[in-house]
Structures are given as structure tokens and as C-alpha cells.
Amino acid sequence: MANTTALTGINGLRDIRRSPASHLAEALETGSVPGKVVLKEGPFQTMAGVRVDPSSEEGARIASVTSGLPVRCGEVAGREGVSVLWLGPSEFLVVAPEEAHDSLGGDLIGSLTSALGDAPGQVVDLSANRTTYELSGPRARAVLEKGCALDLHPRKFKPGTALTTEVGNIPVTLWKTGEESFRLFPRASFADFLGRWLLDAMREYASPEVP
């Protein structure tokens, strides 16, 4: 369980925190093709891994903190500023802006932890576990389709759904946030690989289209 009192003194570290793909920032900018496909690393986010039986009392308490839990694969629940992604029948990923973290004045991890209480389950602070890639533009789907076997056609994959699958052969949670925008959550150690993989997949769209 997150020991929230231990986090209060770490704010000085915030200034030297570096994101897992920060070394790629320049490459992401030069590799993006505005109007076709743009790749950015998103800002830090607060993430909490939650394991709880959603039909139990403690599941209801967690759901009241997050304003609901998703019930099936692909569903995203939550409210403004807090999203809950379905990872498994009793496993969820809570995603919120960085400021929601207890060390920055928020109370997300702490309130989830106290909602669970002593009941079976877990709340783990996973804020440093994954980074966020934001891929957008009319060619974003075509880029993903080079390395993802799921049906990403809009008739099947709707905005507001998130699926845990493989992109470029690595495990990724893929969240469709808009008609032409996606968020990818790779684990930090895969951030470099996935960033370079996506840049490579985007490269063809920098050249004029061959009729």
C-alpha cells in the first residue's frame, strides 16, 4: 500500500524528474508530419494500479472515488480528470493528471488506498511505471496498423475505448481518445523502443504520396 506520508518531502525531486522518452523529444518533433501524423510524449500522469473485485463492497468504495469502474474489456470509466481503464475482470488502471498525485497536493492514491482499507485487493502507485505517447492525425491509424493485429477500423474501435494488446511486438495499453488520436502506454523500459518504432512507421508519410 502506498505510504502517502513518506511522499510529502519529495517535491524537490520533481524538478529533476525526466520522462522515459525525454531523450527522443527532438526526434519526435522532426519525425512528426503535421497534417498527417504527429507523435509526442505526453506529460507525466498519476497512475494507480487497482485490483479489487468490482462486485464487492470494497469495489463499490473504490468506484465511488473514481466515479465508476469499467465492467468489460475496452471500457473506460471515470469522470473529468480521472479515467479508469479496464485491464482485467478485477484489475484496473486509474489515470489522472500529475497534480492528482499526493506528493503534489492531490489525494488520488491516498483516497484509493483508504477506500480499499483492509479488504482484499491492492492499490499500487504506478505513476513511474509507464509513459504516454500521443499519436494523432489522419494517418495515425495506418501507423498503428503496421504493428497491431486488432481491428482498429472506426466501426469497431471507437473513441473512448482502451485495449491492452501488442503494438510493435511489445505490450501496450492503447487508448483511443478521439477520432484520430490515440494514447499509448508502454512500460518505461519499452519507451525508447516504441518511440523509435513509431517514428520508423511514420517515416513514409513525410514523403509525397506515390499515386
Add this chain to the structure above:
Amino acid sequence: MLLISCPNCGSRDETEFHYGGQAHVPYPENPSGLNDREWAEFLFYRDNTKGIFAERWLHSTGCRQWFNMLRDTVSYDIQSIYPMGAPRPDKAAAAPESGTASTAADSTTTGSAAPSIAATSITSTSTAPSTAPSTTQSGTTAPEGATK
């Protein structure tokens, strides 16, 4: 590449899954009562079935849940996917259990009067008639009373 239908996530590529070996290997009721040979056989000895094989799979890249599968080891044809703890669907007709009848219904197409041997031999003869006798035999030697 197999397309495996996860009970939680739907159809996904085989690369998202991990194989968990033979299903329905019961944990010994009294492990301390076993001699070394019996213990080693529980740990390491598994069937090497040619034909329909009950096995465990984990959707490791997706929902991280385990499930059971009946798969033909010759043709790779996936015949049935059913939850952990449920009995083998192609044996369910022989052992009437109300809770599992629905899982068995879609996979067992033969009448309930005919035991599992009929179902096994029908599928195996359709692919390779010469191997039918051995397939049938290995199918029936799988642990009968296993629950997991």
C-alpha cells in the same frame, strides 16, 4: 499464428498468450503420503496426446487471466474454450453437472447418450483415419475425476 478467443477480451493473436501445459492435473490429496516416484510423476509427467488435448492458457498481454482450451494437437483446431475449474466439455455429458451444461453445449455436438469416445473419434477420423484408434485411447486415459 493461432487466433485464440479469450473469454474476457475476444479474439487475439497467439503471441499475446502463454501456454500453461496440460489441464486437469489434480493436486494430490495427500502430498506428504506420496513417494518420490509418485511426486515426480505429479510434477513432471504429462500426457503426450495426439488429437484432442485439454490445456491451460494465460492471456498474459491482455487481461492476465487463465482459461482452459480443448485443442487438436494434430490440426491445431481449437474446439472449445472454458473456464478454469470447469470439467472438460467433451466429458461433461458423462458427468451430469447443471452448472457446466451451458459451456459444454456448443462444443459437444453428439448426443448425450454417446460418451466422450464418440466425440473424439468423429473429429479425429475426419482428419486422419489411420490415427483414430490411438487418439481415442489417449483421449479416454486423461484423468477422469480431475476438477482443475
